[in-house]
Amino acid sequence: MRALLRVLVLVLAAVALPAALGIPAVVGALALNEPRADGIAPPPAPVEHDPTKPTAVVVVGDNGAVVSDTLAPYEILGSTKAFNVYTVASDTRPVALTGGLDLVPDLTFGGLEDLVGGPADLVVVPAMPDVGRPTTKPVTDWLQGQANGGALMLSVCNGAAVVASAGLLDGRRATAHWLRLAEWEDTYPAVDWVRGTRYVDDGDVVSTAGILSGIDGTLHIVDRLIGADAAAEAARAIKWPHFDPDGAAPMEQAQLATSDAVVAFNSAFGWDRPRIGVQLTDGVGEIELASVFDTYGQSLAIDTVAVGTGPVRSRHGLTFVPRAGTGAGLDRLVVPGTTDHEALPGMDPVQHPHHGPGFAFDAVLQDLARTTDVATAQWTAKVLEYPVDDLTLEGPAWPWAETFRPLALALLGVFIGLGVFALLRRKRETRRTR
Template sequence: MKKVLLRLAVYLLSLVVFVGGLGFLGYSHTQKEFYNALREEAVPSLEGVTIPPHDPAKPTVAVVLGDSSITTEDFDFLIPYTLLSMTEAYNVYAVAPDKDLKALSGGLDVVPHYTYAELDALLGKDPDVIVVPFMPIIAEATYAPTREWIQKHANSDTTFLSICGGSGNLADAGLLKGKSAASHWQAIPSLRVFYPDTTWVEDVRYVHEGNTLTSSGQTAGIDAVLHLISQQVGEPTAASIAKQISYPNYEFVANPKVEPFVLDYKFSTYILNSTFRWQKKQMGVLLYDGMEELALSSIFDSYADTGTTRVRTISRTMTPLTTKHHLNIVARHTIENAPQLDKMIIPGGDAPSLAHDDIKFWNEKGKADVTLLIHADSPNRYVFEAPLEDLAKQEDLLTARHGVKRLEYRFDNIKLEGSALPLMTYAHLLLTLALAFFTAFFIDRKFIAKKSICCLHKRTL
């Protein structure tokens, strides 16, 4: 009986060491590639960076960037920045503790327009709207200036808009005590533990209570921003912007009530991909002047946070580029020094004209198995649809379906075609299980079974 228990312990321990250990290392590495994708390349000169002109007659929106030791979630930052800029009714600025280059999740680098102190000096009052994206609170000392700046302006005159997990940052600053709030469905269980003095709501796309407006996950942030625009600028403007971006869920702006998402088998696919997908697709995204911020966000959120794909930013030069709405971005690789890629994505419906010379140079010097102008063939589609469809073809249906759910996309306009299962991920998992089994089997035969045979032989003698 003792030997049976010993064998069982050996096999269980081997399973824990190999599956648990390798799984932990794989998951940690995957999360770091997306949520801690800080720049390791040399920072180029940031001289000549432009700042949108300030109009004192317009209300001012400050879209927060975290400090340089963390990433700011790219969707949470880019979507409100873009939609509020499209109204032309606001001054919209990217603000941060300092003017150093800041990383968005997945590896997109942004140059802040102003520091917190500079914006305060420019306005001489509180910003009218402060947008708070998700920023992981890893180091208290470096995050403290962001928390303190949010708290400094916590009054009824400023509207605080959080996107997705950004509601956790608002709760951390004490702005959601005694209030109801929304967040990404995957984050709500932990938020209830850390911030029990907030009522976390799962069955709405956004919650507007007093001067706080919190959205649930990803695309629900669009509903929250359009709701704010409808309230402050006018519903016709909100409807016009929804039409311009071909947004298919505009009905949620007026009625945010939905059936809540729950954890299911699709989430296990995300975990397994993040844990056991060791060979990730190497993808580039071409940056160019005048590009659409929403199109850019669609690449990072559709591919980079699936556990299957590493995304790298590439441009003709390392000088800062200016997007359609005056955001300054910097690539991490030039076309000539970019690594070999499995795929190069060129986002934006206007890419063939806006990036004509860049595309030509890429075709001459770039190194990729496939180059895809992902929005060019259907410039009037909602920008997240084509990338999610391509993800299904590149990977599998389970991975793409979780991507749709993670983005909280609630429209049936996406046609997913591809392999049914993430076969490479399952192969790596089976290989790990086999390694654990054969290691335990070797220990069993070498030490436990051999000792049993020796003992039996001695009793026979």
């Protein structure tokens, strides 16, 4: 019995140190990826409205939304020039998209009503960090009103859970991100959740699978509302390599694998993760911005912060504000977009990931593999639901330093435990000899 107790104590000692240092690190890594808006931002620029065009809006919550879920549909719809496209929220204070990009919404819910005199034609619902919580009530109440008025809904990724929490998916087929589909099945059992497809069209509600599957769903909406040629042209405009004009192509349903433990090592033991400044510049593409903030952010191996000298307007008119005015304290600077803006002074090295050909995420995933490791880049692509079979990822195979740290801490815990046992044994022997 005493031997068993000793083994149990040593096991606890081996676990205690990694847990004591790793759990706070995980919380910190996730907090850095949580939406938060700091500082004061200007009001949004006045919107232009063409009453002859359908109106499409991307809704963001008071606690923000996932950056690619928000910006990719916006750019696709904007690139067609066939829609009035706006971002809407309960008010126009800045909201934070994941990765640390602060967006100034174009319109409030009331402002949209005043502008169009009724519901939008299309409402895009991205994933929100507080889905299912009372803080989403302004959004879910508004979604109910939009649906009752006849708006077409497009949920992106776990935006399907936002729509489900509004009661708008009961009795319908829908899909969402593979990581949380089982959770949504338990939480919203009245929904017929579908696996193994990039999007599901259920009439006036279209839902997409994880993150970049939202591109396929948005192109499908363009096909439905504008036409097949417009959808194909929009796919070419953003250089999306996986456009399927024949519908939602089936895909292998992703599942957690042993190699996915890489994200646990990165988040818990990546104590020296680099901090990258992402420079905001006028005219930058929305997907170009998303590719940097989402790729590095989803990896949990790199922290990002938006930097710049003031508010900027993106290619299709969104307003973003930086969180820092200089590159002080940053490891390097990334300048998204193909525009030739000068980098902030005093920063070295500076990267321009989008000066080459290809889809915006390609170069950023390749940089992630090069500067961290291939396993981290593959995990990130899996979370993004972006196929990388034809993309060359080169770099270290695995985050060995982050992997050995918990093992070293576990050994240290065992040695401490053995040392305590030795001290106790010595005390007992001392008492016996007296």
